[in-house]
Amino acid sequence: MSDTTVQKLMALAARQFDADVDALRPEDDLFEALGIDSFQAVEFISDLEDEFDVELPDYELQGVKTFAALADKIDKRR
Numbered sequence: 728m729s730d731t732t733v734q735k736l737m738a739l740a741a742r743q744f745d746a747d748v749d750a751l752r753p754e755d756d757l758f759e760a761l762g763i764d765s766f767q768a769v770e771f772i773s774d775l776e777d778e779f780d781v782e783l784p785d786y787e788l789q790g791v792k793t794f795a796a797l798a799d800k801i802d803k804r805r
Contacts, residue, residue: 732779733798739778740794743771753795760794781805 733753741748744761751760757768775797776783781804791797 729798729802732802733794735778736775736798736801737794739775740771743774751794753798754793756792757794757797758792775801779805 737751737753738748740746740757740761741751744763744767746761757763761767763771772783772788775781779801781801783800783804787800788797791800
């Protein structure tokens with residue numbers, strides 16, 4: 728995972744879900760840190776695919792809960 732990807736990911740999440748980006752950490756659980764449900768997460772993933780120009784298959788995202796893990800999946804697809 729690159730620091731650039733995780734920082735951009737957290738900035739996008741903070742903007743989309745009105746969270747404090749300075750309070751987010753790479754090891755934070757996405758759902759808990761952002762206060763989102765699975766439907767919001769799916770929409771967020773779709774937005775990330777557009778932003779990072781990648782495709783993130785559902786099977787690769789199973790078990791991904793942290794910003795760091797999601798950034799790692801994004802970087803592997805670039």
